[in-house]
Amino acid sequence: MIKLLVIGTVAYDSIETPFGKADNVLGGSALHFTNAASFFTDVGIVATVGKDFNLSDIEFLKARNVDLSGIKIDDGKTFRWEGKYGYDLNQAITLKTELNVIETFKPHVPGDFSEADFVFLANIDPVLQSSVIDQIKKPSAVVVLDTMNFWIENKLNELIDVIKRVDMLVINEAELREISKEHNLVKGARKIMAYGPSCIVVKRGEYGVLMLNREEIFLAPAFPLEDVFDPTGAGDTFAGGFMGYIANMGNTSPETLKQAIIMGTVMASFNVEDFSINRLKGLNYAEIRERYSAFKKCLQFGDITLE
Ligand code: AMP
Helix, strand or coil, X not given: CCCEEEECCCEEEEEEECCEEEEEEEEXXXXXXXXXXXXXXXXXXXXXXXXXXXXHHHHHHHHHCCECCCEEEECCCCCEEEEECXXXXXXXXXXXXXXXXXXXXXXXXXXXXXXXXXXXXXXXCXXXXXXXXXXXXXXXXXXXXXXXXXXXXXXXXXXXXXXXXXXEEEEEHHHHHHHHCCCCHHHHHHHHHCCCCCEEEEECHHHCEEEEECCCEEEECCXXXXXXXXXXCXXXXXXXXXXXXXXXXXXXXXXXXXXHHHHHHHHXXXXXXXXXXXXXHCCCHHHHHHHHHHHHHHCCCCCCCCX
């Protein structure tokens, strides 16, 4: 029985960064998310791929208890994204988005997936995200949403309808500004909370993460790395660490949410060290624990002792 359900893209990406180039490599919001979340909990993916997709490339996830049975193979080509980054690695420039099989996708949530306690609607068409919410059986399920500029610009009304139905939003700062039409992130987040979500997690690339709920604000910087190779998927990997940790704990208490933010940040820091899903594919728990501890040390300081 899975604990965490994700819908999103499973993709082939072509990426150029100042440090190299990778063509037709594994990517997609659901895949990056699952690659991280599966270190902490049992994940089920709902997605579509085309006949050109080599499923054996993601079979390694089964060893981490990922249920791949919700991935549908449809006639046509797999979703493709082409992007590049200049020296500002916070800013992905989309060169091409080919929706392919996504265009006609009708997500079906398998019976046992629909009982999941935690649901992540990764970046994909908001109409598909909505149809997954319709199929969730547990009224108590915690539903979390991500999106990106492509959908804000093409399907804003549909996206707002989904925002009204979720518990939390995990979103990039530029996208929060675009939806809320507020430059200030705190104001923008409060505006979105008025639609319904009780918690907004703002991803700020190398500047870290800002979390707001009705009671408090929590901040975490990014883990200070010397070499960042490819930021693609960092946001989804963050969300995977965040949600995977929450599902593992089985609650959304303030303390769990804060630790989940740190775990998301730790997982994202690994993802950017290599292209595609490669770094997390070979990652182990000792490395995760070591970086979590190193990060905790960076964030500790004493009280003021001034007279
Ligand atoms: P990020 O975590 O924001 O860097 O997400 C990068 C991943 O998002 C890539 O692996 C892409 O395949 C995927 N992606 C790019 N554009 C879209 C889109 N419009 N909808 C869903 N997924 C996308």
